[in-house]
Amino acid sequence: MSAAVNGKTNISKELKKAEGINRLVVLPFKKSVEIAYKSIKVRFFRSLITTMSLVLAVSFLSFVSVTNDVANGFLATQNPDLRQALVRSGYDIAPEDTSVGSSPKQKWIIVLSLLVCVVGIVNAQLMAVTERFREIGTMKCLGALDRFVLRLFLLEASMQGLVGSVVGAVAGAIFAIINNFIRFGTVVFVELALLDVLFSILLASLIGCFLSLVGVFYPALVAARMQPVEAMRVEQ
Amino acid sequence: MSAKRNIVRVSKVTKAFQLGKLDVQALKGIDLEIAAGDYISIMGPSGSGKSTLFNMIGGLDKPTSGKVFIDEVDVAQLDAYELAWLRCRKIGYIFQTFNIIQVMTALENVTLPMVFGGMGNDAAVEKGIELLELVGLGDRFQHKPFELSGGQQQRVAIARALANDPSIILADEPTGNLDLKTGEEIITLLKQLSQERGVTVISATHDIKMLNVSDQVVWIRDGRVDKIEDRSELSISVGQVDIRE
Numbered sequence A: 001m002s003a004a005v006n007g008k009t010n011i012s013k014e015l016k017k018a019e020g021i022n023r024l025v026v027l028p029f030k031k032s033v034e035i036a037y038k039s040i041k042v043r044f045f046r047s048l049i050t051t052m053s054l055v056l057a058v059s060f061l062s063f064v065s066v067t068n069d070v071a072n073g074f075l076a077t078q079n080p081d082l083r084q085a086l087v088r089s090g091y092d093i094a095p096e097d098t099s100v101g102s103s104p105k106q107k108w109i110i111v112l113s114l115l116v117c118v119v120g121i122v123n124a125q126l127m128a129v130t131e132r133f134r135e136i137g138t139m140k141c142l143g144a145l146d147r148f149v150l151r152l153f154l155l156e157a158s159m160q161g162l163v164g165s166v167v168g169a170v171a172g173a174i175f176a177i178i179n180n181f182i183r184f185g186t187v188v189f190v191e192l193a194l195l196d197v198l199f200s201i202l203l204a205s206l207i208g209c210f211l212s213l214v215g216v217f218y219p220a221l222v223a224a225r226m227q228p229v230e231a232m233r234v235e236q
Numbered sequence B: 001m002s003a004k005r006n007i008v009r010v011s012k013v014t015k016a017f018q019l020g021k022l023d024v025q026a027l028k029g030i031d032l033e034i035a036a037g038d039y040i041s042i043m044g045p046s047g048s049g050k051s052t053l054f055n056m057i058g059g060l061d062k063p064t065s066g067k068v069f070i071d072e073v074d075v076a077q078l079d080a081y082e083l084a085w086l087r088c089r090k091i092g093y094i095f096q097t098f099n100i101i102q103v104m105t106a107l108e109n110v111t112l113p114m115v116f117g118g119m120g121n122d123a124a125v126e127k128g129i130e131l132l133e134l135v136g137l138g139d140r141f142q143h144k145p146f147e148l149s150g151g152q153q154q155r156v157a158i159a160r161a162l163a164n165d166p167s168i169i170l171a172d173e174p175t176g177n178l179d180l181k182t183g184e185e186i187i188t189l190l191k192q193l194s195q196e197r198g199v200t201v202i203s204a205t206h207d208i209k210m211l212n213v214s215d216q217v218v219w220i221r222d223g224r225v226d227k228i229e230d231r232s233e234l235s236i237s238v239g240q241v242d243i244r245e
């Protein structure tokens, strides 16, 4: 066994020396972005479905945290009327509280929704990989390395994740503000802590991107590890 | 014969597939030497192991035992990078089911191997258009595969196989999904390319039309080489052998 390994490295080195050229296949980063982008565009409907669960989960997260931002904006004014309005609309505020956080139940629901979302992404991406067996196999026959395939899938997922979570986060925030406007009236806009809201949106977007990448990692690995023969054997 | 360089050498190759408890011997010891620049047909009944042999020669699969040499380099000794390089630069593949990447245009399909090979974008596009013109699709390069007929898709695949000026073109039943006339056109094109560019063409096939253009025919039966015939001996036996058995 070790003899074979030695032989292998020797031959490789000899080859490289003899040829005097760099025997490397490449895929420039710009080109991978282009391929990934086109791939999403062509399969727009499929990408939309993959992204949908992410949009929903992130918008829920953003909705909850922006709603809290609004309440905290009210509390920060030290205005007893606003405090009263919050209590009337169902917030559990002790007299000495200066801020509200998510209740444990809320947190639990958020975590659960994000978890469901990741499972949804894994599921959708695994299906996408199966659908694309032939494409991946063909690329490998043309000289693609495992990491080209991995990179393409990760890039696609990050583009989908970025768009999906920004859309979700903004939609959730807008919905939260509208909802609070209906409950409390125009005072919502007066006392809105804009910076906090932006921070909530940003955080929700980042979490969304991260989840999208987590969800695609295993499917992308499956795709990258596939042998070209296996891919070619799958009937169309 | 001895003056010619062997570009492919297959030595005592066997391949077994594990199907549950069953051991399927797809190849039972194949020895083969293929001279550079030849047009070789691998013929044999369905299930005789043509595709399996094809995959071994193309470095797509590893033999259970035995060795495959391409340009006297043992394919099994190559690491992942060298294997990818081999697939990219040395060998062009053509498949029965065309295997055009559906989400890319004809031109993008043809330029992809050049990108992998490190060619700049403009040069790749220029050469891609040239190749598509060569296979008779000069006006079609912005088309998506589903807008092309089977024969046209196979032409794209041939153009793509030629992208990095490989020394070997491997074709597994390139005419299997095409009608008689289109199949003939594809065969003529392959033969023409092999003559003009000195590319070694190795094709696995059921198609008797292939016999006319082949320099050598390797008959495979039940995982073994049945016989190897040079062009001169061919005309005699074609009448006698029932290909469709």
Ligand SMILES: Nc1ncnc2c1ncn2[C@@H]1O[C@H](COP(=O)(O)OP(=O)(O)OP(=O)(O)O)[C@@H](O)[C@H]1O
Binding pocket: A233, B017, B018, B019, B024, B025, B026, B044, B045, B046, B047, B048, B049, B050, B051, B052, B053
């Ligand atoms: N992945 C696999 N797993 C198990 N058995 C396989 C596999 N691939 C091929 N075989 C078996 O190996 C034998 C040869 O198959 P192969 O595909 O090489 O035949 P072929 O000559 O190409 O046939 P056809 O002309 O129909 O394409 C067959 O008996 C087949 O069942």
Ligand SMILES: [Mg+2]
Binding pocket: B050, B051, B052, B172, B173
């Ligand atoms: Mg076959």
